[in-house]
Amino acid sequence: MTSPSPFAILHATCVSIGKRGVLILGPSGSGKSDLALRLIDRGAMLISDDGVEVRAESGRAIASAPATIAGQLEVRGLGIVALPAYDEIPVSLCISLDSERHRMPPDPLPVLSVAGLPVPMLALDPFEPSAPIKVERGLALYGLPA
Numbered sequence: 001m002t003s004p005s006p007f008a009i010l011h012a013t014c015v016s017i018g019k020r021g022v023l024i025l026g027p028s029g030s031g032k033s034d035l036a037l038r039l040i041d042r043g044a045m046l047i048s049d050d051g052v053e054v055r056a057e058s059g060r061a062i063a064s065a066p067a068t069i070a071g072q073l074e075v076r077g078l079g080i081v082a083l084p085a086y087d088e089i090p091v092s093l094c095i096s097l098d099s100e101r102h103r104m105p106p107d108p109l110p111v112l113s114v115a116g117l118p119v120p121m122l123a124l125d126p127f128e129p130s131a132p133i134k135v136e137r138g139l140a141l142y143g144l145p146a
Contacts, residue, residue, distance in 0.1 A: 006056040008115050014047035014063040014089065015039050017139055019146040021047060021063050021089035023054075023114065024126075026097030031126030033074050035095070038132045040073075046085040049073045054091065054115040060144075061114040064088040091119050092143035095135055099123035109142055119144065 013024045013032040017039065024032045033049050040046060048065030049072060055062050064087060065071070071085040094112045101123045111118040122138045124131055 006116055008054045009066070010052045010054060010114075011050065012052045013049045014052045014065075014091070015044040016047055016086050016089040017044045017136060019089070020092035020139060020143055022135060022139060022143075023052065023063060023091050023094045023119070024097065025094060025112075026126070030097040032097060034076070035097075035126040035131055035135070037073060037075060039135060040083065042132050042136070046071070046073055046083045047089050048085070056115040056117055059117065061091040061117045061119055062088050063091050090144070090146065092146070093135075093139050094119050094121040095126075095138070096121055096123045097126050101125060105142070 013036045015022050015036050024035055026032050036049060047063050048069065051066050051069055053064050053066055071082055072080050073083050075081050091114055105122060110121045112121045120142045124134055
């Protein structure tokens with residue numbers, strides 16, 4: 001067994017809700033950027049889109065944007081859009097867009113190893129109208145503290 005990596009570059013999107021990061025994971029075209037855009041419209045701040053650097057620091061997974069894509073969000077139909085963004089955020093919750101979705105969350109909630117650290121994970125359909133609200137509620141219910 002190999003030891004966990006203290007640094008990773010993930011094909012993901014990350015936003016900040018309050019002082020907590022939400023890492024959105026899924027394959028290309030799965031709705032990561034679309035869900036992030038709707039969360040941003042509700043008050044979230046962009047951290048990074050389509051590529052997220054994550055490092056372990058003081059027992060937390062810290063997400064940031066690679067310099068080449070900082071402050072940019074791909075909006076299908078519009079192209080690359082410049083947005084205000086935070087430099088970094090502790091990751092409190094992962095949202096999986098390609099995992100099996102359940103009527104009720106599993107107990108215990110699955111965790112994902114992010115830069116070698118466990119982060120709770122929920123599986124959601126990003127295109128449901130309620131998806132941004134579910135992310136916010138999921139963060140309140142299951143996310144790691146700030």
